[in-house]
Amino acid sequence: MSTTIKTISTEQTIPLRSMVLRPGLPESTCHLEGDQADTTQHFGLFKDEKILAIVSRMQSSYLTPNDWQIRAMAVHPDHRREGLGREILQFVLEQGKEARTEIIWCNAREVAVPFYRSLGFQKVGDVFTVPGIGPHYKMVFASSDTFHLYEI
Ligand SMILES: CC(C)(COP(=O)(O)OP(=O)(O)OC[C@H]1O[C@@H](n2cnc3c(N)ncnc32)[C@H](O)[C@@H]1OP(=O)(O)O)[C@@H](O)C(=O)NCCC(=O)NCCS
Secondary structure, X not given: OOOEEEEEOHHHHHHHXXXXXXXXXXXXXXXXXXXXXXXXXXXXXXXXXXXEEEEEEEEOOOOOOOOEEEEEEEEOHHHOOOOHHHHXXXXXXXXXXXXXXXXXXXXXXXXXXXXXXXXXXXXEEEEEEEOXXXXXXXXEEOXXXXXXXXXX
16 A cells, blocks of 8 residues: 655644654643744655654754754654655655755654664764653754755
């Protein structure tokens, strides 16, 4: 069965956010600052009308005001390593290319570093801890030219 990627509402992200990213925590912890901003977009990857992967992108400055931050990236636990995470994030990276976004960045959980690296993100800086969640690395996706220009 083929997959479709669609824009979804914040509310539609909540079930997967809750199950994957905030297990056992109240639903209120699944809402992120910026969720409702005009410049934010949430995407869902659908298979058989079920959402199996989600990702949100928010305008958030890394080096320039138009940079995008990737947030709340999650794939249903029964469908890991099927390429769904790559498919939905690649979709956002393509949009970024079309929008000429210079930098797309994220705070990656340590366990997700190989995933982001496989899509061309690079680790920047030292490990840091997000309270209640664990070790993270800032990771940045940019053209090699941009890396050269800004010497990240
Ligand atoms: C991280 C996550 C989004 C990856 O999604 P996924 O659909 O399983 O990943 P994909 O199948 O698209 O993997 C693409 C590539 O990423 C890398 N990768 C993905 N998961 C990996 C893992 N657990 N260990 C090592 N490499 C991994 C591989 O290179 C993989 O390619 P391959 O399968 O051909 O070897 C998913 O595991 C997840 O939801 N994890 C829990 C939530 C989370 O940590 N989100 C990120 C928050 S920052």
